[in-house]
Amino acid sequence: MRKIILILSIIVLTVEIMVKCVFAANNIAVSIDAPSTKANMGDKITYTGTITNNSGKALNNIIAYISLVNITPGKESPMDLEDWSANKAIKIDTIQPYSTYEAKWPMRLIDSGNYVVYITVVNKNDNIPVTSTMSHLEIKRILRLNPNNVLPVAIGEPLLIGILFIFVVLRKREKVK
Amino acid sequence: MKTAWIIMQKEIKENILTPKGVLWYMLTSTILSILSYLFLTNSELSLLDQGQMLYMIMNFISVLGVLIGIVFGTDALAGEIERGTIEALFLSPLKKNELITGKLGATIANWGIIFTISLPYLFVVGKGAQNLLVGVIYLAIIGMLLTIIFSAFSMGLSARIKSMKNSLIISFFMFLLSGSPIFLSAAMRKTWFGSIFDIINPFADAINTFDSVVIDSQGFNYQASRIAIICSYTLLSLWFLRRSVSKLEM
Amino acid sequence: MIISVENLVKKYDGYTVLDGLNFGVEEGDIFGFLGPNGAGKTTTIRILTCIIKPDSGKITINGYDIFKHPMEVKKIINALPESNGYYEWMTAREYLEFFAKLYGEEPSRQKIDGLLEAVGLHEKEGHIIRGYSRGMKQRLGIARALINNPKILFLDEPTNGLDPNGRRDIHDLLIDLNKKHGTTIFLSTHLLDDVERLCNRIAIINYGKIVWAGEAKKGAIEDIFFMATKEGKL
Numbered sequence: 001m002r003k004i005i006l007i008l009s010i011i012v013l014t015v016e017i018m019v020k021c022v023f024a025a026n027n028i029a030v031s032i033d034a035p036s037t038k039a040n041m042g043d044k045i046t047y048t049g050t051i052t053n054n055s056g057k058a059l060n061n062i063i064a065y066i067s068l069v070n071i072t073p074g075k076e077s078p079m080d081l082e083d084w085s086a087n088k089a090i091k092i093d094t095i096q097p098y099s100t101y102e103a104k105w106p107m108r109l110i111d112s113g114n115y116v117v118y119i120t121v122v123n124k125n126d127n128i129p130v131t132s133t134m135s136h137l138e139i140k141r142i143l144r145l146n147p148n149n150v151l152p153v154a155i156g157e158p159l160l161i162g163i164l165f166i167f168v169v170l171r172k173r174e175k176v177k
Numbered sequence: 178m179k180t181a182w183i184i185m186q187k188e189i190k191e192n193i194l195t196p197k198g199v200l201w202y203m204l205t206s207t208i209l210s211i212l213s214y215l216f217l218t219n220s221e222l223s224l225l226d227q228g229q230m231l232y233m234i235m236n237f238i239s240v241l242g243v244l245i246g247i248v249f250g251t252d253a254l255a256g257e258i259e260r261g262t263i264e265a266l267f268l269s270p271l272k273k274n275e276l277i278t279g280k281l282g283a284t285i286a287n288w289g290i291i292f293t294i295s296l297p298y299l300f301v302v303g304k305g306a307q308n309l310l311v312g313v314i315y316l317a318i319i320g321m322l323l324t325i326i327f328s329a330f331s332m333g334l335s336a337r338i339k340s341m342k343n344s345l346i347i348s349f350f351m352f353l354l355s356g357s358p359i360f361l362s363a364a365m366r367k368t369w370f371g372s373i374f375d376i377i378n379p380f381a382d383a384i385n386t387f388d389s390v391v392i393d394s395q396g397f398n399y400q401a402s403r404i405a406i407i408c409s410y411t412l413l414s415l416w417f418l419r420r421s422v423s424k425l426e427m
Numbered sequence: 428m429i430i431s432v433e434n435l436v437k438k439y440d441g442y443t444v445l446d447g448l449n450f451g452v453e454e455g456d457i458f459g460f461l462g463p464n465g466a467g468k469t470t471t472i473r474i475l476t477c478i479i480k481p482d483s484g485k486i487t488i489n490g491y492d493i494f495k496h497p498m499e500v501k502k503i504i505n506a507l508p509e510s511n512g513y514y515e516w517m518t519a520r521e522y523l524e525f526f527a528k529l530y531g532e533e534p535s536r537q538k539i540d541g542l543l544e545a546v547g548l549h550e551k552e553g554h555i556i557r558g559y560s561r562g563m564k565q566r567l568g569i570a571r572a573l574i575n576n577p578k579i580l581f582l583d584e585p586t587n588g589l590d591p592n593g594r595r596d597i598h599d600l601l602i603d604l605n606k607k608h609g610t611t612i613f614l615s616t617h618l619l620d621d622v623e624r625l626c627n628r629i630a631i632i633n634y635g636k637i638v639w640a641g642e643a644k645k646g647a648i649e650d651i652f653f654m655a656t657k658e659g660k661l
C-alpha cells in the first residue's frame with residue numbers, strides 16, 4: 001500500500017512539473033530572426049527577438065537577454081558581451097494577452113569564429129526560463145589593419161624629430177662658442 | 178596685446194625651440210609609436226575596432242598635453258621668481274594680464290605641436306573608423322581646453338605659492354584626482370558618487386565625450402552639457418589665474 | 428621735484444620696514460640713497476619702480492602719481508635691481524632686443540651696438556649669458572636699464588661684482604648719462620667711494636626713516652653716514 005502511494009505521488013509530482021513546463025512554455029514563445037548568419041569581423045549586425053504572449057493574461061516585468069556561445073572547436077565558451085553589444089538585457093513592462101513584442105540587439109562582431117546566438121526570456125512569476133532556437137553565426141576573420149602600415153609613422157616620426165633635435169643641439173652649441 | 182605676443186615668442190624660444198623642448202616631442206612621438214604598434218600587433222588589443230583604438234589614443238594624447246601644460250604652468254611664474262628674472266619684467270610697462278596671456282599662449286602653442294605630432298598616429302590607427310575626422314576635431318578643441326584648465330590652474334598656483342616644486346606637486350595631485358575615473362571600473366563609476374564625480378570632473382567629461390562621439394556616434398547636442406562643463410572649468414581656471422596674478426608681488 | 432615721497436609706510440608681517448619716509452629728488456640729480464643692511468633701501472626702490480605697493484603714502488614721479496599711473500611712470504624710468512636674474516639661454520643681443528620690444532621700441536642694430544659698446548660687452552654680444560662672469564652680467568643689466576633712455580634710472584648696487592676698471596667705466600657712463608642726457612640717477616649703494624665720486628645729493632635711511640638728507644659734501648660722507656646710522660639721526 002505504501003509503495004503504491006509513493007509511486008502515485010511521484011507520478012503526480014512529475015506530471016505537475018511537466019504541466020508547468022508546458023504551461024510556461026505555452027505562455028511565452030521566443031523566436032530569433034535569421035536561423036544563421038555569416039559576417040566579417042568588425043561588422044555590426046542586429047538581432048531581432050520576437051516575444052509572444054500566448055496566454056489570456058497580461059505578462060508583466062519580463063526580462064529578455066541575448067546570449068552568445070563560441071562553438072569553435074577548442075574555444076568553446078560563453079562570450080562576455082560587454083565589448084560586443086551595447087544592450088544586453090531588456091526589461092519589458094507588459095505584454096498584453098495574445099500579443100507580441102519585438103526587441104532588438106545590435107551587436108559589434110569583434111572576434112572571428114563559429115557561434116550560436118539565442119534569446120532567453122525570464123518571467124519572475126515562472127520557475128523556468130524560455131529560450132529561442134539557436135541562430136548560427138559564422139564570423140570571418142579579416143585583417144582591417146596591417147600592422148606594417150603603422151611602421152612608416154611609428155619609425156619615421158620619432159626619427160624626423162630626432163633629426164630636428166640634433167639640428168637644435170648643434171645650433172645651440174654654435175651659440176655657446 | 179603686442180607685449181603678450183612678445184612674451185609668447187620668448188616662451189616658445191625658451192621652452193619649445195630648445196634641445197629640451199624637442200626632446201619632449203621626441204619622447205611623445207616615441208610613446209605614441211609604441212602604443213600604435215602595440216594596438217595593431219597585440220592579439221587582444223587588435224580585437225578592438227578602430228573606434229576603440231582611436232578613443233584610447235585620444236585619451237592618451239589629452240593626458241600628454243595636460244602633463245606638459247602643467248610643467249609649463251608651474252614654471253611660468255614661480256620659475257621666473259626663483260631665477261630672479263621676474264623683477265626685470267615687472268619693471269617694464271608690461272601688464273600682468275599681458276604676461277599671463279603670453280605664457281598661456283605658449284602653452285596652447287605647445288598643445289598645438291603635440292596635437293600635430295599625434296595626427297599621423299590618429300589617422301593610421303583610426304583608419305576606417307567612421308568618426309575619425311569628427312573625433313580629431315573634438316580632440317583638437319577639448320584637448321586645448323583641458324590644457325588651458327590645468328596649465329592656468331598650475332600657473333595661478335605658482336603665482337600664489339612662488340615655489341615651482343610645490344606648485345608642481347599640487348598640480349599633479351589635482352590632475353591625478355581628475356584623471357582617476359579612467360582607472361575605475363565602469364561599475365564603480367555608476368555609483369551615485371561616481372556618477373556625480375564623473376559629471377563635474379572636466380577630465381571625465383572629456384573622455385566621456387570622446388567615447389560618445391567616436392564609439393557611439395552621438396552628435397553635438399548629446400555632448401553639449403559636458404562641453405558646457407569643460408568650458409565653465411576653463412573660465413574658472415582663467416579667473417583663478419587672473420586673481421592669483423593680480424595679488425602677485427615680489 | 429622729479430621724485431617726491433611723502434609719508435611712505437610699508438609693513439611685512441607686522442614688521443615696519445618703512446616708517447613714514449619723506450624725501451625728494453630734483454631733476455638732474457645723481458642722488459645717493461644710503462643705509463645699513465635692512466634699513467629699507469631695496470623696499471623703497473621697489474616701491475618707487477612700481478614693483479610693490481606700499482601700505483600708505485604718496486609718491487609722484489615726474490608729476491605722475493605712481494599708484495594711479497604706474498604704466499606712464501614705467502615708461503620713463505628703469506632700474507637695475509640688486510639681485511637681477513637673466514635669461515641665460517639668450518645672447519646679450521637677444522636679451523636687449525627682448526626688453527627693447529617690451530618698452531615698445533623696435534630695437535635697431537645701431538642702438539643695441541651702442542649700448543653694448545657703452546658697457547663694454549660688444550665683443551661678447553653673440554655669446555649666451557650662461558657663460559658670462561658676474562661682472563659681465565652686471566654690465567648687461569646696466570645696458571638693459573638704459574634700453575628705453577630712461578628719464579630716471581634706479582640703481583641698486585650697480586658696481587657689484589665689478590673690478591676697479593669696471594667700476595670706473597660704469598662711473599664714467601653714469602656721469603656721462605647725467606651730464607649729456609640729463610638722466611636723474613637714484614643710486615643705492617654701500618660703497619661710499621662711489622657716492623663720493625658720483626652723487627651731488629644724498630639721503631641716509633635707517634630703521635625705515637630718513638635720518639639725514641642734504642648735499643653730498645666731498646670727504647665728509649663717511650663721517651655723516653656713521654654718525655647718522657649710529658645714533659639714528661644726526
